[in-house]
Amino acid sequence: MLHNGESHMLYYERYGSGCGSSFKHKSTPEDVAVYPGPCLAQYRTFFQMILVLGIGGNLPIGYQISVINYPSVYIKRFMNETWFERTGSPLHEKTLLFLWSFIVSIYGVGGLMGCVCSGFLTVKYGKKKSLLGTDLLILATAMFVGFSKRAKSFEMILIGRFLYGVSAGSCMAIHPQYAGEISPKKLRGFANATSGFFWSLGKSLGQILGLREFLGTESSWPLLLGFVGAAALLQLLTLPFFPESPPYLLIQKGDEGGCLKAMHELWGQGSHQEELSDLKKEVVTGKNSNALSAGDLLRDGSLRRQLHVLIAVVLTLQLCGINAVYFYTFEVFRSAGFEEDLIPYISLGVGLCELSSSLLCIFTIERFGRRTLLWKGCGMMAVVLFLLTVTLSLQNKYNWMSHCSVTLVFLFVIFFGIGPNGATMSVMMEIFSQSARPAAFMIGGCLNWAGLFVIGITFPFAVESLGPFCFLIFMVVLVGSGMFFYLFLPETKGKSVVEITEEFNIQPPFGKKLAAVLRKGFHEDHSVYTNF
Structure with missing residues (x-):
């Protein structure tokens, strides 16, 4: 009979710390009986x-x-x-x-x-x-x-x-x-x-x-x-x-x-x-x-490319058009023939759709990676916005177009939840070291709140002037963001801060890299862009 301390020593000699540990000897049926269960426990x-x-x-x-x-x-x-x-x-x-x-x-x-x-x-x-x-x-x-x-x-x-x-x-x-x-x-x-x-x-x-x-x-x-x-x-x-x-x-x-x-x-x-x-x-x-201040971070040339990515992900989150889509939700549902009393409940369905897609992102981000979710998410959202502009413009002529608009609203929210909404914070967190992270999040947060304020003021005027064509502005932003993430954002999945920083440091300047990509064309293997 072993005491508790001895049994624990024997267990760790055999199984290490649990998930992913290597055994010191070949497992037996007795070993399996002692194994504590799923590694996530x-x-x-x-x-x-x-x-x-x-x-x-x-x-x-x-x-x-x-x-x-x-x-x-x-x-x-x-x-x-x-x-x-x-x-x-x-x-x-x-x-x-x-x-x-x-x-x-x-x-x-x-x-x-x-x-x-x-x-x-x-x-x-x-x-x-x-x-x-x-x-x-x-x-x-x-x-x-x-x-x-x-x-x-x-x-x-x-x-x-x-x-x-x-x-x-x-x-x-x-x-x-x-x-x-x-x-x-x-x-x-x-x-x-x-x-x-x-x-x-x-x-x-x-x-x-x-x-x-x-x-x-x-x-x-x-x-x-x-x-x-x-x-x-x-x-x-x-x-x-x-x-x-x-x-x-x-x-x-x-x-x-x-x-x-x-x-x-x-x-x-x-x-x-x-x-x-x-x-x-x-x-x-x-x-x-020592933690860097916001001024130190802005002046630090070694973190310049990380700062560019930070600005890009924050601006993408603000200018992707999600607020515009929510703004048009009531009009889209009203045009589709839904009763006024039912529209708040259907709008709740849109919110629950975003929640479900965000939950899906939690379980897929480690499989597909941050970079993939960002650039593909932006691309799919841009396509949906283009189609939504078309359907909103034609729904007065064709009644069935309003139902297409309803479907596109739900699709846009799904791609937003799986892509930018889920992956943005992960990128912001992983590309900065512990000393630079507080200042980076402060800068990103200030951009975010300032963006909310500016959009809140300018968006009603854009809607009044352009109507549903205001979505084309957000579409252009999404296309540009998707290209930026595809070309200049290294994948951060499974890497330490030091490894991620090294990848940023050995990248060529943005202009040279873009020129090289344009010369070689997009038909080449993706390793051209990911193996820095």
């Missing part, structure tokens, strides 16, 4: 942490983006009634419209501020403490907004939307970094793709709760706006039981023991020498272990 804590990070990370962001439209009628009525009680006269129609637009748009201003602060917070306090602080902010804001009706103050809604934006800007930068850094190399794509999934899950949750059967009523809209506090509370109660990210502990804190302890907690017992060795190489090859 050792990552149970890792999967639990991914769930916790998603619920308190990108889920609240997606929820806040989608939920604000459902109670708009009730909030405007509340604002008007409150103003009448104070002054004895109702709000002017243009003043009411301005105040409502300000409430909606100030979310982006807060997001920009939260994003700017995220780099400092993650470097000084780490990602775990930063997220916990964000949870406290969301909870306080949810209570603040939830009591706005009782306090008869629409100003509380305005302040609450701004604070929600601050928390969203912080979460958008911290959540994908944290999820990527706690993952082993073989599950890194899976972890990074969950950011897009929880974003879509939050949007779908907001659409469901915003229906009149749930919280989309005049009496319960304050609860609808404050419901997101439940997600923050869940993360606040559970995240303290999980470790800080191993790269942060080793590279920025110099705590190798704490790094190994975190790896054991997340990935099960074993040596984890490969991941530890990759992190040590990152320290050795890096200029220093």
Whole structure:
């Protein structure tokens, strides 16, 4: 009879650390009986942490983006009634419209501020403490907004939307970094793709709760706006039981023991020498272990190509046309003959379609790779937008064209979820080292929030001037982005940060590479573009 410690020693002598380990001797029936089960079981804590990070990370962001439209009628009525009680006269129609637009748009201003602060917070306090602080902010804001009706103050809604934006800007930068850094190399794509999934899950949750059967009523809209506090509370109660990210502990804190302890907690017992060795190489090859500021990153010539890719993926996400498609959803469904009362439920189906495709991306990104999902996703979205422009232009002449438009809307959302929505965060996470990552996400986040603001202002004018032909602008962007990713983005699947950085460093300048491709033609083997 062996003691526990002796039996564990014997087990690891025979089986190593579990998944992918080599046996010291040929297995026997007795060995098979002792084997603990599927290799993914050792990552149970890792999967639990991914769930916790998603619920308190990108889920609240997606929820806040989608939920604000459902109670708009009730909030405007509340604002008007409150103003009448104070002054004895109702709000002017243009003043009411301005105040409502300000409430909606100030979310982006807060997001920009939260994003700017995220780099400092993650470097000084780490990602775990930063997220916990964000949870406290969301909870306080949810209570603040939830009591706005009782306090008869629409100003509380305005302040609450701004604070929600601050928390969203912080979460958008911290959540994908944290999820990527706690993952082993073989599950890194899976972890990074969950950011897009929880974003879509939050949007779908907001659409469901915003229906009149749930919280989309005049009496319960304050609860609808404050419901997101439940997600923050869940993360606040559970995240303290999980470790800080191993790269942060080793590279920025110099705590190798704490790094190994975190790896054991997340990935099960074993040596984890490969991941530890990759992190040590990152320290050795890096200029220093200190985090770069945004200015340092912008001036660093060795990271210039990574910065170009960062800008490309963020701009693609903003200019791919997904917001335009959602904007036209009601018109497309109305033209297809659906009743007005059914359109919100069909629109919910579009959101659930995006959620399903994001889930599919989680399980396919490690098989097909980030580069493939990006450039093929952009290409398919461009084709769909071209066809959608045609069907929208002709649906007044041919009734059956409206049904084609409905099908194309669903196809576009599917390609968006599998492609850019799922792969963008993975690329942003993997092409930068630990020291440059906070600044990179801060820059990318600022571009993202600024893009939301600019598109929100300019898009209505584009629709008024061009109608459905505005989709052609997004189509051109998608074609250009797809070509850029195909030519200049190395595949990051299964590679360490050091290996990815080496591939970027040995690439020729963009102009020379493009000229070489144009000379050789696209008929040659794809290794011309991928073997750098």
